[in-house]
Amino acid sequence: MLAVVNCSQLVTLRGAARPRVGAEMRELSIVEGGAMLVGRDGRIAAVGARDEIERLIVAGDCEVLDAGGRVCLPGFVDAHAHPVFAGTRAGEFEQRAAGATYQEIAEAGGGIRASVRATRAATEDELVAASKRYALWFLRGGTTTVEAKSGYGLSVEDELKMLRAVRRLDAETPLQYVPTFLGAHEVPDEYRARRADYVELVIQEMLPRVAAERLAEFCDVFCEGRVFDVDESRRILLAARAAGLGLRLHADQLSLSGGARLAAELGAATADHLEHTDAVGIAALRSAGVQPVLLPGSVYALGSTRYPAAREMIEAGLAVVLATDFNPGSSPTPSMPLVLSLASTHMRMTPAEGITAATVNAAYSLGRGDDVGTLEVGKRADFCLHDCADYRELAYFFGVEHAHAVYVGGRLAFRRGA
Amino acid sequence: MLAVVNCSQLVTLRGAARPRVGAEMRELSIVEGGAMLVGRDGRIAAVGARDEIERLIVAGDCEVLDAGGRVCLPGFVDAHAHPVFAGTRAGEFEQRAAGATYQEIAEAGGGIRASVRATRAATEDELVAASKRYALWFLRGGTTTVEAKSGYGLSVEDELKMLRAVRRLDAETPLQYVPTFLGAHEVPDEYRARRADYVELVIQEMLPRVAAERLAEFCDVFCEGRVFDVDESRRILLAARAAGLGLRLHADQLSLSGGARLAAELGAATADHLEHTDAVGIAALRSAGVQPVLLPGSVYALGSTRYPAAREMIEAGLAVVLATDFNPGSSPTPSMPLVLSLASTHMRMTPAEGITAATVNAAYSLGRGDDVGTLEVGKRADFCLHDCADYRELAYFFGVEHAHAVYVGGRLAFRRGA
Numbered sequence: 001m002l003a004v005v006n007c008s009q010l011v012t013l014r015g016a017a018r019p020r021v022g023a024e025m026r027e028l029s030i031v032e033g034g035a036m037l038v039g040r041d042g043r044i045a046a047v048g049a050r051d052e053i054e055r056l057i058v059a060g061d062c063e064v065l066d067a068g069g070r071v072c073l074p075g076f077v078d079a080h081a082h083p084v085f086a087g088t089r090a091g092e093f094e095q096r097a098a099g100a101t102y103q104e105i106a107e108a109g110g111g112i113r114a115s116v117r118a119t120r121a122a123t124e125d126e127l128v129a130a131s132k133r134y135a136l137w138f139l140r141g142g143t144t145t146v147e148a149k150s151g152y153g154l155s156v157e158d159e160l161k162m163l164r165a166v167r168r169l170d171a172e173t174p175l176q177y178v179p180t181f182l183g184a185h186e187v188p189d190e191y192r193a194r195r196a197d198y199v200e201l202v203i204q205e206m207l208p209r210v211a212a213e214r215l216a217e218f219c220d221v222f223c224e225g226r227v228f229d230v231d232e233s234r235r236i237l238l239a240a241r242a243a244g245l246g247l248r249l250h251a252d253q254l255s256l257s258g259g260a261r262l263a264a265e266l267g268a269a270t271a272d273h274l275e276h277t278d279a280v281g282i283a284a285l286r287s288a289g290v291q292p293v294l295l296p297g298s299v300y301a302l303g304s305t306r307y308p309a310a311r312e313m314i315e316a317g318l319a320v321v322l323a324t325d326f327n328p329g330s331s332p333t334p335s336m337p338l339v340l341s342l343a344s345t346h347m348r349m350t351p352a353e354g355i356t357a358a359t360v361n362a363a364y365s366l367g368r369g370d371d372v373g374t375l376e377v378g379k380r381a382d383f384c385l386h387d388c389a390d391y392r393e394l395a396y397f398f399g400v401e402h403a404h405a406v407y408v409g410g411r412l413a414f415r416r417g418a
Numbered sequence: 419m420l421a422v423v424n425c426s427q428l429v430t431l432r433g434a435a436r437p438r439v440g441a442e443m444r445e446l447s448i449v450e451g452g453a454m455l456v457g458r459d460g461r462i463a464a465v466g467a468r469d470e471i472e473r474l475i476v477a478g479d480c481e482v483l484d485a486g487g488r489v490c491l492p493g494f495v496d497a498h499a500h501p502v503f504a505g506t507r508a509g510e511f512e513q514r515a516a517g518a519t520y521q522e523i524a525e526a527g528g529g530i531r532a533s534v535r536a537t538r539a540a541t542e543d544e545l546v547a548a549s550k551r552y553a554l555w556f557l558r559g560g561t562t563t564v565e566a567k568s569g570y571g572l573s574v575e576d577e578l579k580m581l582r583a584v585r586r587l588d589a590e591t592p593l594q595y596v597p598t599f600l601g602a603h604e605v606p607d608e609y610r611a612r613r614a615d616y617v618e619l620v621i622q623e624m625l626p627r628v629a630a631e632r633l634a635e636f637c638d639v640f641c642e643g644r645v646f647d648v649d650e651s652r653r654i655l656l657a658a659r660a661a662g663l664g665l666r667l668h669a670d671q672l673s674l675s676g677g678a679r680l681a682a683e684l685g686a687a688t689a690d691h692l693e694h695t696d697a698v699g700i701a702a703l704r705s706a707g708v709q710p711v712l713l714p715g716s717v718y719a720l721g722s723t724r725y726p727a728a729r730e731m732i733e734a735g736l737a738v739v740l741a742t743d744f745n746p747g748s749s750p751t752p753s754m755p756l757v758l759s760l761a762s763t764h765m766r767m768t769p770a771e772g773i774t775a776a777t778v779n780a781a782y783s784l785g786r787g788d789d790v791g792t793l794e795v796g797k798r799a800d801f802c803l804h805d806c807a808d809y810r811e812l813a814y815f816f817g818v819e820h821a822h823a824v825y826v827g828g829r830l831a832f833r834r835g836a
Contacts, residue, residue: 088811088814089814090769090811093762093813094768094769094810096762097762097767097768098766137815137818140818140819300763301763302763332814332815333816333818334817335816338816338817341719344515345719345721348515348516350515351515392509392512393506396507396508396511397506397555397751398750398751399559399715399751399753399755399756400555401818416835
């Protein structure tokens with residue numbers, strides 16, 4: 001067993017077995033000076049005051065982890081990420097800094113299609129090796145569960161290769177991956193002139209293979225005029241649901257293209273991005289119980305100032321989620337603390353709301369709410385000791401890696417050396 | 419001796435013995451696969467291709483540092499920072515996220531004055547201890563030299579205490595500090611009703627003591643209508659020059675208050691912030707050879723979108739500097755890589771221009787251009803191996819600490835453990 005003692009704040013997020021909405025998002029259920037006991041099964045056995053927990057320790061049978069007055073938080077759950085790809089797009093980044101727009105680069109064959117070419121050219125082994133670099137970055141940011149979308153393969157075999165790489169990363173690293181099939185991320189070069197055929201390929205060939213090999217839990221579509229329109233997105237997502245997958249949706253990122261309303265119509269688990277969603281869209285998400293996944297890292301990295309309307313969504317009673325959107329183009333950050341900083345400085349979310357959106361709400365959005373996202377008895381012991389005494393510092397001091405030690409299932413996954 | 423070999427890119431910034439302007443800012447003089455030899459005096463003895471350097475190694479007499487295909491860069495020089503203070507302002511950060519403005523908090527006695535109360539209450543030992551946490555953060559970001567402003571004491575003894583703490587930090591940590599006296603950072607509570615008397619205190623009592631104890635190399639003033647106006651700022655800076663100090667100036671941050679023009683009139687080393695500086699101000703800085711120090715971290719952290727006009731300044735021929743403005747209120751980041759990210763995503767500076775602004779140009783702005791800021795023979799061996807093969811990744815992947823190992827004067831100052 002493992003006893004974690006001497007936390008300045010044990011941030012439990014204890015509460016009802018559902019995502020948090022409205023004022024609940026500010027309630028972190030912090031145990032000051034708290035402690036926690038982890039069982040041999042890697043699950044939380046007890047949470048409470050230090051003396052209560054110490055009474056439960058059987059001498060000689062329990063490793064004691066002294067938190068040294070640090071904050072203990074559930075591991076972050078990053079519910080929207082593209083953490084598997086080959087190559088970087090640092091060259092395009094430089095072009096954008098020099099004045100080119102993301103759209104111009106995409107139209108010249110760059111953007112997602114550049115990552116597709118590199119990812120297709122890589123073997124599964126190469127993809128796994130490249131992506132392990134990022135797995136460590138996620139852990140160093142205090143993230144223990146990450147969603148992993150495919151979508152840089154865009155052929156049957158390359159999409160399967162990506163999802164097999166995700167499965168291997170889940171097995172070979174301490175980071176926990178939740179796989180999402182995103183065959184409809186972009187139209188690949190060879191289908192530019194016959195986009196309808198690509199939609200058929202996704203529905204008729206990719207989805208059945210992904211489902212048969214149980215390679216994904218969710219299906220996502222990039223619903224945007226330039227990519228897949230509402231009708232195409234609906235067809236793909238209905239097929240995905242029939243194949244047993246949960247639904248997510250890139251919605252209203254670049255324009256009010258109807259993605260949020262489609263997510264509501266289909267009762268998707270999430271609608272993601274939502275930079276252009278209006279009050280009608282917010283109300284539709286509310287009625288349908290769809291969770292919004294907000295991705296301020298991509299707004300920032302694209303040099304935009306149009307952040308999603310987080311405040312309005314919280315006030316409308318939506319169970320808001322924050323995620324990194326980690327990817328090699330529009331959001332090259334794996335850092336949930338940086339996303340918390342963006343949420344507080346640019347979206348008027350308090351640090352507590354940010355923590356809720358990055359843990360318990362994110363876990364529910366991935367169907368993992370019963371397993372992770374809070375520090376409660378029975379949950380998997382995925383937690384992080386952050387090198388501060390006040391959880392608010394995670395959002396406040398930015399550009400710093402706060403994580404001191406990260407545990408997954410009660411086992412050490414990362415510890416800062418120096 | 420120390421030989422650094424097997425760098426993917428040795429980014430030397432070799433060039434004329436002056437700051438870089440215009441197109442020069444994009445010339446990093448990279449030696450691909452380069453190597454470097456450091457002498458026993460901690461200074462760079464040779465720079466070149468790997469085989470050239472290896473020929474110079476006397477067997478048994480030289481430690482060999484294999485960079486493992488990483489980028490080697492000069493240590494960042496952070497030319498505007500407030501790295502010594504007691505307490506944090508995480509509570510105010512939370513208030514701002516919940517809707518309060520920085521100005522409202524300042525008018526209610528918060529802001530700089532809150533840090534003044536905490537800093538006055540701390541002993542010199544406590545200040546040194548609190549600030550060592552941040553010294554490590556600077557090093558972890560790849561920074562080897564940091565400017566350190568006083569300005570949270572605002573009494574004779576407390577300003578001296580801060581500057582003595584800076585001197586101790588310089589001696590007790592590997593980080594190199596350049597001290598700046600900023601007695602005119604804010605009007606302290608006890609002088610709110612008699613601001614003119616405070617200006618006299620700065621000029622008549624603080625400055626002579628600071629100069630007599632040789633506790634600062636520069637003097638800075640927060641020139642802004644609400645704080646010290648142009649006439650007050652001029653008086654203080656003229657007295658500082660007479661006392662032998664170099665001049666810096668917080669200018670045009672919150673409004674076009676004339677700070678840039680004053681900096682030009684006085685021939686100051688730098689004018690800092692410049693969010694509201696107009697074309698007339700830019701031309702004045704150009705004529706007077708004043709270096710602009712741009713601080714995008716504070717724009718970001720205040721949730722503003724008004725970044726300084728970096729592009730116009732570069733095109734006007736100014737020797738632009740980037741710095742963190744690290745402080746507990748408006749810019750709680752010690753990370754130069756995050757500043758490079760902001761510069762590329764929000765100010766249209768290329769990664770190369772950012773590196774130049776954060777190294778050689780910054781060093782000249784602090785009067786250290788002959789000593790640090792480039793990797794050239796004779797300079798102090800302050801360098802960082804970053805965990806990437808392409809220097810552009812420092813600005814591209816954000817929210818990650820890239821530094822793998824940091825050396826100051828040829829000695830290891832920080833190495834990433836995990």
